Amino acid sequence: MARKKRIGREEGRAYWMMVLPALIVYMLVLAFPIVLSIVLSVSNYNGGKMFGGESWQITGFSKYAKLVGDPLFWNSLKNNLYIVLISVFGQLPLGFIFAYIIYRKTVKWPNFWQGVLYVPNIISVIVVAVLWSTIFSPKGPLGEAINSVRFDAFHVKIAALFSGQSGFSITDDLVRKILDIAGPKASAIFTDPPAELKDFLASYSPDQLQQLITDMTNMFVSKWSPTFLGIPDVAMLPILFVTLWMWTGLYMIIFLANMQKIDVQIIESARIDGANEGQVMRYIVLPALSGTLVNTAILCIAGSLSSFSLVWAMTGGGPNHVTEILAIYMFNNAFLGRPDFPLANAIALVMVTVSFILIGLTKAVENKFGGKGE
Amino acid sequence: MSEEIKTTALGRFGAAFAKFLAYFVMVLFSLMTLYPIFWLIMNSFKPTREFQVSQLGFPHVPTLKNYGGPYGAWKLGDFDKLIPNSVIYTLGATFGIIILSVLAGFAFAKIPRKATKLIYASFVIGLLLSVQSLLIPLFLEVNIMGIYNTRLAVLLVYIGAGLPMGIYLSTEYIRGIPTSLVESARIDGAKYFRIFRSIILPMTIPVATTLAILNITGIWNEFALINILVSKTELKSLPLGMYRFSGSLSSDWGKQFAALTIGTLPMLVFYFIFRKQITQGVAAGAVKG
Incomplete structure (x- = not known):
């Protein structure tokens, strides 16, 4: 009896000594925050020492009211939902298709494709963000x-005017044809296009024909400057693409690993x-997954x-808050300007709540339509 | 395996077309994945002035100027401090996660206690919670505890963030070990600690490997949390250091690309060596019911 009690005590002590370290860290990092x-979300705490400093007290739900009335909040929520949508209806189907192609051995070298397509996941999101914001x-x-394609096309058009010639002579007909090709760009450069273009042509000697064609192409071709991330209407698109x-x-x-569990x-x-x-x-792989x-x-x-991180490093939420996420x-x-910690904490709770609601919805959809294949 | 079915001409054509389409998709997306990374590394060997006129071409004369020298990315970015820090955080936190998870997992799985149900459930709920949404409360908490700008704070938060997955995987794994052994x-x-050390611990190497794989890549690349935990250069990790090159130094492309390349290469090499284990680990980590 005494022995049994001693064993029981050892059991309890061992249990708690094994569980407590993890539990304490977990409480500190997830439960306590x-x-x-x-x-804090219902208080008026405004930074400073939390204990023994300026006093702060519970003031009620005013921050939540402020949140609901802030258009920036709704904009952030909307952007987050875009990211959720591109993830659920973009990443998942695409990932499924890749996995399926590899699984059904439609292509050779399964490990190669798998290895390549996973590479973005092992690169820091900061690298990905800076890399792609440079690309865009x-x-x-x-x-x-794009510009080199445009240049070549334009070059061909201009060169066609001089086809078969080794030199050129300035005629009204030539000037008119060049201006036709140049379009509105010509009047943007010259105030009196025909006269000034004639002068321009005259500054080249006939044996400089190739140089002239190249220079005119450079002058008249319309150059495209990609500024996706700077234009409010489209700034979200690169972010969604990179996601x-x-x-x-x-x-x-993940899909491939689960497909490989299906009995061949x-x-x-x-x-x-x-x-x-x-x-x-339709009838075997999808239900199993x-x-x-x-x-x-x-x-x-x-x-x-x-x-x-991704949005933070790509746009920082700009231009003018359009790409801001929660x-x-x-x-x-x-952290910006005058800190509003109660509001920030209210946002944190909204994020947690919204994700639980969406997860609940997903589970509900599963219960309604899910053929539980497992 | 499907040779028997491809008997009709139409069937053969359809199969060939499907094959073509599959290769097309795979090649297209592989190029989209690899080319930007290749482009980044290639341009890190180009002087910024050359990059400004030609972004697509190979460097005329590849140069290491962006990397080395007193104004190179290595020096400007303090990489000699960032890399050791990243190693400390990654290995320290990964080790902490594994030890705490396997210990608690053993207790949950093999020591019968009423408390297990509740505590274990609270860890599993944590799987759905992302620590990133708690950036601000965590920042305040770390300040209350007086550990802002310390390695301890970083390690603590990383370990805490990794515990739900760690505990879930190790508990499920240890449950599969026959109780008769214990x-x-x-x-x-x-005693239980002795059983843990000499019987259970050696048997948990597979799940410990999975956890190591999952956490090493995750922590090495982590940015959002450490961004609010430290501000001193001596404590910064690689992603924080590289982030500087997107702000103040962003118009010096050559150096920016060099910095990004330095930050990317260690993980690329790690991936190259452990690709199989990484893919298996990731797949195992995502399987939850």
């Missing part, structure tokens, strides 16, 4: 690529019985709502 |  943000900027390769670029490979890996014989015998690829996908699909959707939603909106309220 | 050791009079 949530409690703190609940308290006027200094990026997109502008150069897709970055995470699709992750879902491909089921698919083989279905094929022998005359099922086509579409039917295999329904659980995985729901889990990845949850992963997507939780990740998308709290995402911060995490950045929260960050700005806490 | 019971017979108990009958022989072994």
Whole structure:
């Protein structure tokens, strides 16, 4: 009896010694911040020492009212929902297609494709953000690529006017044709296009024909300067694109791993019985992956709502707040200008709540339509 | 496996077309993935002045000027401090997550207690919670505790953020180990810590590997949390250091690309060596019910 008691005590002590370290850290990092943000979101705490400094007290739900009345809040929420949508309806289907192609051995070298498409996931999001914002900027390769195509096309048009000639003579006909090709660009450069163009042509000697063609192309071709991230109407698009670029490979890996758990014989015998690829996908693979699909959707939603770094490093929420997402909106309220910690904490709670609501909805959809294949 | 079905001409054509389409999709997306990274590395060997006129071409004369020298990215970015810091945070936090998770996982799985249900459930709920949404309360908490701008704060937050996944995976894994092993050791009079050390710990190497893989890549690249935990250069990690090159130094493209390349290469090499383990680990980490 005494021995049994001693063993029981050892059991309890061992249990708590094993569980407590993890539990304490977990409480400090997840549970306590949530409690703190609940308290602060209904207070008037404004920075400074929390204990023993300036006094602060519970003041009620005014910050939530302020939040609901702030258009910037709704804009951030909207942007977050865009990111959720591109994740759930972009990353997941695309990742599924990649996984399916590899799984059904439609292509050779499965490990190669898998390895390549996962690469964006192991690069720091900061690198990805800076890299892509350079690509989408006027200094990026997109502008150069498009402009070199335009240059070549224009060059051909101008050169056609002089085809078969080794020199040129300035005629009214030639000037008119050049101006036709140049279009409005000519009147943007010259005040009196025909006369000034004649002078311009005259400054070249006939044996400089090739140089002249190149110079005129440079002068008249309209150059394109990509400034996606600076234009409010489209600034979100590059961000959504990069979100897709970055995470699709992750879902491909997850789907592929789960597809590989399906018994190969089921698919083989279905094929022998005359099922086509579409039917295999519809009736065997998709049902088997329904659980995985729901889990990845949850992963997507939780990740998308709290995402911060990518947008922060790509646009910082600009231009003029249009690409702001909840995490950045929260960050700005806490650290920019006069800190409003209660408001920032209210935003934190909204983020947590919205993600739980969306996850709940996903689960509900699963319960309603889900053929539980597992 | 589907040779028997491809008997009709139409079937053969359809299969060939599907194959073509599949290759097309894979090649297209692979290029879209690899080219930007290749472009980044290539341009890091170009002087900024050359980059301004030609963004697509190869460097005329590849140069290391962007990297080395007193004004190179290495020096400007303080990479000699960033890299050791990143190594400390990554290895320290990963090790902490694994030890705490496996310990608690063993207790949850093999020591029968009423408290387990509630505590374990609270960890599992944490799987749905992203620590990133708690940036501001965490910042305030770290200040209350007086550990702002310390390595301790970074390690603590990283370990806490990794625990839900760590505990979930290790508990489920240890549950799969036959309880009879523990019971017979108990009958022989072994204490739980001894059982943990000599029986369970060696058997949890697979799940520990998965956790290491998941956390090493995640923590090495983490930005949002550490951004609010430290501000001193001596404590910054690689992503924080690289972020500087997107702001104040962003018009010196050559150096920016060099800095991004320095920050990317260690992980690319790591990935190249452990690709198989990484993919398996990621897949295992996402399987939850």
